[in-house]
Amino acid sequence: MSLNCQYDVLSYPFYLRDQSRRISLETVLPLPENVPRIQGVVGGDLLAEPPRFVVGEDQITVSGKLHPYLVYIGKTDEEMYRGAGDEELSDEERGNLRAPREFGIGWRDEEEPIFEETIQFPGLRPEMMVDVDTVAAGCVFEKEGEDRVVARSQIEIRIHVASQKNAGILTGVTCVPADRFQAGKEQLLVEEIVGMRRERLNVQAPLLLPNLKPGLARIVRHSVRPTGLAWEVNRGKIMVKGFLDTSLIYVGSDDDGRPTEIFTNEWARNAGNGLAFETALDLEGAEEGMTVIPRVQVVRAELERSSQRELRANVRLEVEVKVSRTLTREMVVEVTSPANEVLDFQKYLLEMEEPLGESSGEVDLDLMVNLPFGQPGMDRLLGWRGSPGAVTVEAGEGKVMLEGMLNLQLFYVAETADETRLVMAEWGSASGNELPLAGMIDFAGLKPGALLRSYLSLENLNLEMTSERTLRLTGALRVRALGRTPRAIMVLRDCALVPPVDPATRPSMLFYVVQPGDTLWKIARRYQTTVEALSRSNQVMNPESLESGQKLLIPKHPMAAAQ
Template sequence: MELLKKYIHMNQWKNKASTQLTLDDDFIVPDTMDDVDRVLLDAGEIQIESARAQGEKVNVRGKLDFRILYRKADGGLQTLAGSIPFEESVNVPGLEERDYTETAWELDDLSVGMINSRKLSVKALVTLTVQTETLRDVEAAVDIEGAGSEDGAELELQKQKVEAAAIAVRRKDTYRVKELISLSGNKPDMEHILWSEIRLRAESARPLDGKLVMEGELMVFVIYTGEGEDGPVQYLEESVPFSGELELPEALEEMIPQISMKLVHKELEAKPDYDGEMRELELDAVVELNIKLYEEEEVEILSDLYSTNREVTMETEEACFDKILAKNACKCKIVEKIQLDNGERILQICHSEGNVKIDETEIKEDALHIEGVLEVQLLYMTSDDNEPIRSRTEMIPFHYMADAKGLTENSIYQLNPSIDQLTAVMMGGDVVEVKAVVNLDLLVLQPVCHQVISSAATQPMDVQKLQKLPGIVGYVVQPGDSLWKIAKKFHTTVDNIMETNGLTSDKIQPGDKLLLVKEIAQG
């Protein structure tokens, strides 16, 4: 007999491996730039240039791009930028050539110190994380082709419904955002951009039939010098919302998304307006989407079979299916008051930015307990003309319990944190109130394993074995019994047992009494 089999495409999360590396280098201030009196701001970002699998290792090449805003020895501000290249191998046990690898980074610490007015020391602690996944096909028999048509075998089939989260779409794509930002009327023309930051916030994406729709906002912050000799230091903060669509023919609205978005390119350039005045900023950004869409399928698999006129031999094996246990888009609200002990009077908060770091996750009580910190950097204007801008970084701890009923140690989960909202407001004196909403996008898969039939064959019936079975027998139902098990054991069918005993349901209880009649089908 030939089994009809169904193949279900599964995305298997295999392993996650991390390593830390320290970057340390000294930088000489170029001759074209002024002496450094004091470092006011610093920022860094890792650029992954390549990540290649080599055996059970992933070789990662990249660089740390850093920027420094400093006060010049004779007053005024200037910006210095540089990079530190690196190459690091991350050990990933069990890595195979066919596996997918995703490399992420986290800048745990960045410090810039002055060796002297012409030489700076840049140190950074970086965590590289490699997530490995693979596509696998799980096969299961769902029926018998032409059952009984070849050898006259009368087959009894037992089927079982199984829920499976099949991977329907897996791909990467990009979306470009271009926008012109104009200065408000109360701002002077731009002479020179000293500092700029572009951050992705409140991003989301979901499937519709044949496409993917996305939205979010780009938070743009610029420090610049106003036009004219000894132009004042100015700042601009602007939110640029965006929304768009990507064609995705395989997508269906009911699919369950696991989509991460990140900025892979960002550029900001001062441009003249129609009057030739430097009052516009051209924003050019590219958002990369890592798209995985799951489709929940209910598959009826063949779990057992026997014949009333043939001997059936079969082989079974274990097949594991991933079931979607939970898909939660959680929002964690954070409110914290920060005391800024500063020698000079704080005029106003001009910018705040944040970064979410997950320190620990623990599975208990049908929930994922999440411990993390929101790293907040505040930029503020002071009354000190020599040092008009200062910064302060604070770590705000948070705890959240994400519901996931049925979550166990065997569950596989993926957690994507991001910032939805962040504000910082002066409350009076030197107290700043920080309010934030952290998105915690959680997908939980539960592996469920079943015995499935891998092969089956029929042979002529063993007449002597059949004759030893009684023709009619009374039977008391035992714990763990089902009509299927009883019918198979006593060479009859479920339908015959129900008809003989006047049953209207196949539900039975221990202690029930049944009359069983042996059945021998012709063929």
């Protein structure tokens, strides 16, 4: 009688626990020579480029560039407006005195701050699959003279790691004559990573101001945000497309080109005039039905004034896709035989994370927001930007539960008897006045204890004044959650039929000295016994931990010891 075993290698990703680090930076930023000097700081924001990183043993070094943008009140040339001697000011000079003096300036290229941070990450290895996000968590600007500011920034670094593991498995057993042995099998769902692609994409397009809006004298602030992301897979290509919502705060101009008031305008997907983008990434092996994780980040966004009614948008995006598929693998977990036959097995505990699928949904937002204490009341809203902050995601019974905070930045006009000025208000961890964010989405079959990876984005965010100090915030948090469940299963790596041996031919005390490269499996095959019999006779707790020179007793009655 003979026994034949079929083997295979099981490959699966094992996800390490995410690590995050928040770092603080302080940078002195000088103003360029060709812009007005600073009278007062309104505020600003920060854009973090996709980071670079170097993976080492138990640590990772992350570096990147930051693009700060400052909104400030510029100084006027008093001699221009004062007039000569005691003469009265002209109408044009009076108009210039009343004109908005808000300016916006960004720092790029060699002037931009650069950061580098080394983070300890136990278990990390250079060959692992690593993904790093950097998120600007806030930036405060302080005047340090009329020609420079100090930017105090907070950056959150988020690190995701997957280790590709391989495990030998027994997939089938055949014997001659047939049907002498019975193999018990189990199925596993296994995630297989197909690949990842990343590319830079430039989007250039004109932006026209509506006829009802005044012309453009100068840009104060702008922001660009990807939205409406969609994708499809077709013959090894992944099509990623979406829109860029662009908001603008600007100083208007009259028919003669003179500055007037501060205005705002938005080009958005919901309004039908957002900037569309589309790209195709080649990825061999990608097919319909696979799981695609796309990500689009703004690397750089510039708006240039072409005329009083037209701007030119130049946006550089980084588009990334990760593709995986779910396979069903069958493996042998037990083999039974007649009572007079002895089988030996190599067993081990396989610990992995089995994919559960995914679910998508939206959490409706409806919050009443108060202006921070000490800020002037609102006369007119200009623009806002929001993003989910530190959000924890937990698996419940058929539900994904979310709890965290919302970061919000608002620009508005405040009017007093003496002046009209631009004001910025912020809510978030950097300013210590977080807005709550909580909700849940359905996930059929989800159980408590499951592991989740979530992808969040704000959609249709809108602010409405309800009084000069309160606002109503509405919108939706779009949630995509991918689930995994931990699974531990005892599987067989090998199986062998133990030929019968006559105990009378074996000495009562037979010892073997372990040699380099030996395993209990190899020794059991040599002496026609079983791994279990060797383990019991020598009180070996871990069959994988033999030491060279260790003395082992070979059991005289291997079949009895193994049963």
